[in-house]
Amino acid sequence: MNALRRHRKLDAIWASEPGWKGWTSSVNHSDLGRMFLVTAFFFFLVGGVLAMLIRAQLATPDSAFVDAGAFAQFFTMHGTIMMFLFAIPTFEGLAIYLLPKMLGTRDLAFPRLTAYGYWCYAFGGAMLLVALFFGIAPDGGWFMYPPLTGPLHSPGINTDFWLIGITFVEISAICAAVEFTVSILKYRAPGMSLDKMPIFAWYALVTSLMILTGFPPLILGSVLLEVERAFGLPFFQADLGGDSLLWQHLFWLFGHPEVYIIFLPAAGVISTVIPVMARTTLLGYGWIVASALALAFLSFGLWVHHMFTTGIPHMGLAFFSAASTLVAVPTGVQVFAWIGTMWKGRPELHMPMLHILGFFVTFIIGGLTGVMVAVVPFDWQAHDTAFITAHLHYVLFGGFVFPMLAGIYYWLPLVSGRKRLFRLGELAFALIFVGFHGTFLAMHWVGLLGQRRRIETYDAETGWGVINFISSVSSFVMAIGLAMVLVDIIIHSFVAVRGPRNPWRAGTLEWAGMSPPASYNFASLPMVGARAPLYDTPDLANRLAKGEGYLGAPEVARRETLMVDAANGRPEALVIYPGNTRLPILMAAVTGGFFLSILLKLFWFTPLALAGVAALALVWVWQLSARADQGPQEVGHGTTLPLASEGDRSPGWWGSTFLLVANATFFGSLLFGYAFLWTVAPGWPPAQWLAPSWVELAFGIGAALVAALAQHLSARRNRAGTAPMVALAPALLATVATAVAFGALLLRLPPPDGHAYAATLLILGAYGLAHALLVGLMQSFLILQIRRGFTSPQRRAGFAIVALWSDYLAVITVLILLAAHLPGMIA
Numbered sequence: 049m050n051a052l053r054r055h056r057k058l059d060a061i062w063a064s065e066p067g068w069k070g071w072t073s074s075v076n077h078s079d080l081g082r083m084f085l086v087t088a089f090f091f092f093l094v095g096g097v098l099a100m101l102i103r104a105q106l107a108t109p110d111s112a113f114v115d116a117g118a119f120a121q122f123f124t125m126h127g128t129i130m131m132f133l134f135a136i137p138t139f140e141g142l143a144i145y146l147l148p149k150m151l152g153t154r155d156l157a158f159p160r161l162t163a164y165g166y167w168c169y170a171f172g173g174a175m176l177l178v179a180l181f182f183g184i185a186p187d188g189g190w191f192m193y194p195p196l197t198g199p200l201h202s203p204g205i206n207t208d209f210w211l212i213g214i215t216f217v218e219i220s221a222i223c224a225a226v227e228f229t230v231s232i233l234k235y236r237a238p239g240m241s242l243d244k245m246p247i248f249a250w251y252a253l254v255t256s257l258m259i260l261t262g263f264p265p266l267i268l269g270s271v272l273l274e275v276e277r278a279f280g281l282p283f284f285q286a287d288l289g290g291d292s293l294l295w296q297h298l299f300w301l302f303g304h305p306e307v308y309i310i311f312l313p314a315a316g317v318i319s320t321v322i323p324v325m326a327r328t329t330l331l332g333y334g335w336i337v338a339s340a341l342a343l344a345f346l347s348f349g350l351w352v353h354h355m356f357t358t359g360i361p362h363m364g365l366a367f368f369s370a371a372s373t374l375v376a377v378p379t380g381v382q383v384f385a386w387i388g389t390m391w392k393g394r395p396e397l398h399m400p401m402l403h404i405l406g407f408f409v410t411f412i413i414g415g416l417t418g419v420m421v422a423v424v425p426f427d428w429q430a431h432d433t434a435f436i437t438a439h440l441h442y443v444l445f446g447g448f449v450f451p452m453l454a455g456i457y458y459w460l461p462l463v464s465g466r467k468r469l470f471r472l473g474e475l476a477f478a479l480i481f482v483g484f485h486g487t488f489l490a491m492h493w494v495g496l497l498g499q500r501r502r503i504e505t506y507d508a509e510t511g512w513g514v515i516n517f518i519s520s521v522s523s524f525v526m527a528i529g530l531a532m533v534l535v536d537i538i539i540h541s542f543v544a545v546r547g548p549r550n551p552w553r554a555g556t557l558e559w560a561g562m563s564p565p566a567s568y569n570f571a572s573l574p575m576v577g578a579r580a581p582l583y584d585t586p587d588l589a590n591r592l593a594k595g596e597g598y599l600g601a602p603e604v605a606r607r608e609t610l611m612v613d614a615a616n617g618r619p620e621a622l623v624i625y626p627g628n629t630r631l632p633i634l635m636a637a638v639t640g641g642f643f644l645s646i647l648l649k650l651f652w653f654t655p656l657a658l659a660g661v662a663a664l665a666l667v668w669v670w671q672l673s674a675r676a677d678q679g680p681q682e683v684g685h686g687t688t689l690p691l692a693s694e695g696d697r698s699p700g701w702w703g704s705t706f707l708l709v710a711n712a713t714f715f716g717s718l719l720f721g722y723a724f725l726w727t728v729a730p731g732w733p734p735a736q737w738l739a740p741s742w743v744e745l746a747f748g749i750g751a752a753l754v755a756a757l758a759q760h761l762s763a764r765r766n767r768a769g770t771a772p773m774v775a776l777a778p779a780l781l782a783t784v785a786t787a788v789a790f791g792a793l794l795l796r797l798p799p800p801d802g803h804a805y806a807a808t809l810l811i812l813g814a815y816g817l818a819h820a821l822l823v824g825l826m827q828s829f830l831i832l833q834i835r836r837g838f839t840s841p842q843r844r845a846g847f848a849i850v851a852l853w854s855d856y857l858a859v860i861t862v863l864i865l866l867a868a869h870l871p872g873m874i875a
């Protein structure tokens with residue numbers, strides 16, 4: 049088979065439907081990556097317009113351009129859009145588009161999950177834009193502090209849009225994080241061990257793990273605040289045992305790592321671009337990886353850094369102040385490694401490098417002001433002033449936007465297959481750089497003079513008018529520069545001439561395919577022996593096109609790639625992907641129906657939407673099942689491998705494992721909130737405890753343990769070729785008994801709207817009951833699959849996945865029931 053025939057055959061297998069219909073059914077990572085990026089930059093445009101309106105209002109003292117209510121909506125939506133609808137989705141889009149190409153594989157681990165995540169993001173973002181259009185957008189700040197956002201002080205629907213819309217959007221982030229983690233660990237080119245991974249993949253892996261552990265506290269906080277607003281459960285009301293500081297802890301448990309979740313992917317871009325632009329290799333690869341891991345670890349110990357003025361004990365202030373300054377160490381290691389890389393190479397000043405230099409200047413200033421606000425006495429003075437706003441923008445614009453602009457110009461020839469014809473980019477960079485520093489250096493200044501942030505006006509007597517005017521004019525200069533970048537990209541996409549395959553002479557695998565990339569990425573999968581394979585094998589692209597790698601003979605019309613050992617990259621299994629489908633967009637729409645039913649208080653529709661999501665999820669899994677064993681398959685180079693679905697460690701098992709990491713973080717945050725209220729909030733202990741019951745406690749824990757053990761026994765019997773139903777049926781009965789135990793707990797609770805204690809137990813019990821029902825549904829589905837012939841000793845992946853969830857159910861059952869019954873027993 050020659051290269052052209054191979055290309056046509058693979059493209060027929062992997063391509064999306066033509067035209068706009070393909071947008072709704074595509075599960076191809078290149079298509080979805082582009083859709084993510086275009087959508088994210090559309091939201092960036094909206095957020096930018098809001099920023100211009102804010103600066104127009106503040107340009108002169110006593111301005112009446114907008115009123116206080118509109119101003120509150122503008123700055124709230126500006127922060128929300130930039131944080132949740134631009135920064136994180138831009139990382140997701142870039143990683144979705146690039147990671148499979150960099151890792152030498154044909155797609156991400158779960159293509160339909162990628163599509164589902166995109167549609168959740170698009171629908172959730174649209175929900176917030178609709179609110180903005182009708183003038184009912186959130187107006188409590190992007191941090192949504194109660195009691196300001198509680199039912200007493202914000203009785204309208206504005207806050208609900210934020211709580212529900214952002215939670216909907218965060219589904220996308222969790223999906224992407226699971227997708228990236230499994231893909232990076234298991235879906236690489238053969239031979240690509242961990243120490244040979246592209247540096248961007250390391251950053252994406254660290255960022256994904258941070259999302260899995262950083263976002264659940266925010267989701268929990270949003271759930272608790274929405275439940276308080278909708279049903280009166282008093283988690284944040286001090287007179288009923290709640291505490292508004294609980295929200296700040298949950299929010300900043302997410303919010304501070306969020307800064308690094310935004311910065312680390314940008315650092316991955318910098319670490320990729322600088323060596324290529326400097327014509328050398330990255331200095332200190334291992335140190336940079338270690339620094340990224342250290343930064344991720346430290347970022348979770350700094351959340352109180354944002355709460356220095358809330359009256360926490362002095363010992364806490366000292367600890368978190370020291371931890372905040374410690375972050376400068378791993379950040380400094382990376383900065384010096386980048387400078388060292390340029391020093392040992394021969395830097396060439398192309399467009400990507402201009403934005404990298406802009407990053408260095410801007411981010412270092414932002415880092416230095418970060419050290420300033422890490423010092424408690426200074427923070428007390430500067431807190432809630434324009435100085436903090438300026439510092440935040442120096443970190444985020446310098447640490448994210450400049451690197452992303454560098455990345456756009458670096459990978460644009462790959463995406464389009466063209467080269468730049470006009471030179472608007474250089475002028476755009478100059479306007480952005482000058483405009484940005486004019487805007488935010490002035491804001492630092494006026495903040496030190498005492499101007500408060502989030503206030504729509506100021507008196508002429510303050511003397512801040514000239515400084516604010518300079519800031520506003522500069523912001524419009526910056527906006528013109530960003531608009532010119534957009535024009536430059538559009539011109540490049542439609543007017544520029546065709547360029548070479550690898551214009552930067554880079555060594556990573558994304559440049560080893562066609563340009564623009566084919567729907568299947570690689571005609572055959574490479575065998576990798578170095579971090580920069582194209583430097584060692586310059587003709588690698590041609591050899592892959594000729595089918596000299598793995599899976600180079602597409603004799604069967606199915607989408608194939610390889611799973612490898614997570615550490616050494618040895619091929620382990622053959623993966624067969626599902627084809628194009630509209631199931632993800634349909635499921636995202638039904639998921640949106642669930643959130644809308646809560647937003648509009650149509651609670652009769654909520655269980656229907658949940659049932660719809662569950663039914664579609666079962667169809668989703670059912671379509672992946674096979675009725676017959678297929679055994680080991682030939683993958684090239686004389687190698688035969690089993691199917692990934694015919695084993696214990698299937699892609700679904702890996703995905704469930706990392707989804708449970710996020711789930712466990714959510715549960716841990718809930719237990720933290722319970723302990724926090726108990727020990728810190730006023731109004732404790734409550735007037736009435738749950739009446740403890742040894743029988744109920746022993747029954748619930750015993751049932752959950754039996755369910756988990758029986759589930760493992762059924763898997764063992766299936767693997768041995770004996771009837772798994774003998775153990776699976778008791779496992780299902782024990783799971784039902786666990787659900788009954790949680791139901792009994794919920795029925796005996798004191799009134800949950802009377803005290804935060806009972807409200808917290810209600811959430812804990814509902815969490816346990818939901819998981820018992822979920823595991824019961826999974827076991828019932830597995831029984832149905834057994835009866836329909838979808839399982840065998842080889843096709844056993846479902847048993848391992850359900851066992852994982854049964855184990856998790858057993859753990860949380862023990863913890864929840866102990867947390868519910870022990871206080872009453874002790875009292």
